[in-house]
Amino acid sequence: MTGEAVLIAAQSGRALAAAARRAGYRPFVADLFGDEDTRALAEGYRRVPGRLGTGLGARAVEAALAALAAEAGAPVGLVLGSGFEGAPGLMWRLAGRHRLLGAAPEAVAALKDPVGFAALCGRLGIPHPEIALAPVPDPQAWLAKWRGASGGGHIRPATPGRLPAGAYLQRRVPGLPRSLNALADGRTVAVLAVTEQWAAPGPGRPFRYAGAAGPGTLPAAVQCGAERALAGLVATTGLRGLVSADLLVDGERWWLLEVNPRPGATLDVLDRGPAPLFSAHVAASSGRLPNTSALPQGAAASEILYAGPAIPAVPLLDWPDWAMDRPAAGSRVEAGAPVCTVLAGGPDARSARRAVALRAKALRARLEEGPADTARALAGHPFTLGKVSQDPLSCVG
Incomplete structure (x- = not known):
């Protein structure tokens, strides 16, 4: 058995578990879904009922992490993914029992309180919607x-x-959704890449997150302004680890919508360079910004495949290797719920986005129409996952 043990808790822990494995860690995971590939990646696993941050879910995640920590022996720390932004009390309790690798509870509270965040943006001169x-x-x-x-x-x-x-x-403000993905050490930032996002509108959810592609580009003035804004917020809040800043960009105008104080949905898209991003996250969480400039060429995209009507029982599939977060055969997927994540690559973000859309369409057909009817469709889209690159940026000052 090699590699240090690390605890992971998130709504879906698969991407973090995969990143931890790539970096040589042994992940012990608690999440809400228990997907097949998450369980395969995890050295130890516990499924948590309800929502992570409140009620039964909060108590269950504490119990799950205590059990996993005992099973792991001496984990290096705990990495929190999505699901904790609205639960600073839970984060404080977890921080009292485990070493948090990432944002401290007080940093998350400062960034996720809408009134406080708007006031902070005002003091720092950061454009932010009213x-x-x-x-x-x-x-x-x-x-x-x-x-x-x-x-x-x-x-x-x-x-x-x-x-x-x-x-x-x-x-409301106009613009296209973009994110600035970075590492923070509590004092400043090292920008990794720009990514673009898009929505998958569903009943009553017109802005439901669909996917991301990158690396992308921003106008030079927007790039430098957004970098300075994120650096200012990091210096003010002490934010650490992998983070992202969500923007709306309209030509030369831009607005900062929010800061995600954790590894986010773009981890699958960005973690393709020679230096594993999970290791960089751990280093940045300890106050050390590693060199992340040597990133390979190419682009990648990920997209969440949502169910239309409910899927009463997921069929037994020979899942393609570009489909992640795979539900167990026989499990029920409610209408509108996420089924899995689809990955694709290409020479640039636009090509990768087209490729991932085709793959998602083929996989949806396979799930809804049956494997016998659509295996040929999947075979017709043999895309190869691409690599992500981004030149080092130097606008923070």
Whole structure:
């Protein structure tokens, strides 16, 4: 048995577990899904019911991590993925029992409180959409969001009347969604790549996250401004580890929507260079920014495949190696729920995005129409996963 043990907890832990394995760690994972490839990657595994941050889910994740830590022996620490942004109390309790590799609870609280974050952006001169905590006279110009949520599925057009508990309003601004992906050491940042995102609208979820592709590009002025903004936020909050800043970019204008204080959905797209990003995350969490400039050529894209109607029982499939987060045969997938993640590559982000869309379409046909009818369709799309590259950037100052 080789490699240090590491604890991982997330809504879906597969990407982090794969990144940990690539970096030579032995992952012990707690998540909500228990997908087949997550279990195969994990040295130890516990499935957590409910939501990670509240009620039964919060107590269950604490118990799961305690059991996994005992099983691991002496894990190097705990990496938290999505699902904890709205639960600073849980993060504090976990930090009291395990060494957190990544953002501290106080940094997450500062970045995920909409009022505090808007005020912080104002003090640092960072363009950020106006927010409101009470009904507005022109709701059509606003979006309703939930504190501490992630993935875009919580975002709705604002409606007249009183806001539900936990909701706030953010003024609509124009632009294309982009992210600045970086490593932070508590003082400054090392930018890894720009990625582009897109939505997969579903019933009542017009902004549901679909996928990401990269590396992409930003106008030079936007690039430098966004880098300086993220560096300022890191210096102010002490943020550490793999992080990303979500932007809307409209020509030379841009707005910072939020900072994701954790490894995010672009990990599959970016972790293809000679230096594993999980190792870089651990180093940055300890206050050391590693050299990440030697990244290979090419681009990659990932897309979440959502169920249309419910899938009563996932068929027994010979899953292609470019499909991740694979549900167990016979498991039920509710209508609109994520089925799996599809990966593809290409010479640039646009090509990779086209390739991943074709693969997702073929796999959807296989799931909905039956393996016998669509194996030929899958065989017709033998795309090879590409590599991600990004020249080192030097606009932070």
